[in-house]
Amino acid sequence: MRKIIVVLILLAALSACDIFQLRDSEEPLKDPLWNDFAASVTDAFKNIEYAYEDSRNAVKYTFLFMQDYRFYFAAQDLSDYGINPEWTQAQEQDMIFNLHQGYSDILVDWQTLDTPDEISSSEARLYRAYTLTGKPGTGETRILAKGNLELQYRRVNGYWYIFKWYDYRSGPEPTWGLLKHENL
Numbered sequence: 001m002r003k004i005i006v007v008l009i010l011l012a013a014l015s016a017c018d019i020f021q022l023r024d025s026e027e028p029l030k031d032p033l034w035n036d037f038a039a040s041v042t043d044a045f046k047n048i049e050y051a052y053e054d055s056r057n058a059v060k061y062t063f064l065f066m067q068d069y070r071f072y073f074a075a076q077d078l079s080d081y082g083i084n085p086e087w088t089q090a091q092e093q094d095m096i097f098n099l100h101q102g103y104s105d106i107l108v109d110w111q112t113l114d115t116p117d118e119i120s121s122s123e124a125r126l127y128r129a130y131t132l133t134g135k136p137g138t139g140e141t142r143i144l145a146k147g148n149l150e151l152q153y154r155r156v157n158g159y160w161y162i163f164k165w166y167d168y169r170s171g172p173e174p175t176w177g178l179l180k181h182e183n184l
Contacts, residue, residue, distance in 0.1 A: 044160035055100035073177040106134035146173035
């Protein structure tokens, strides 16, 4: 009899907790933003931001670049940090995976410069100032990189790809190139 009373008390306690009630399912994650067919320079440019801000886009990152792509570090970074000046499409891909393992909540903020963009039917040059922020591990959000850049695009079969990326220092903060180098 005592066992029956204990079982009844346990059942009453468990039913009071609503653990047997049906719950609403969680909303599925939305697909990450990405322009699969970058038919405009704007779409191709926006994909850089999407790759850095959402780690699910890291696998697509390599498709932003032409096979003969080159990244050019700021001259001061080459001399101050002894960086190897050769940087390719494959290194970009390795870097983005490592970056997303070490940082979270990455945000890219673009600012226009006084230099106007140059866009023709088959090539384009975009000039921007940038600031990247993020959280290293469990730390506080901080500036990861800040500077200026020039992106050179080529249009191939109707789609835009980066073939040259120049990085420039604009102050004492680390540049995008240094961030890339540290995450290779």
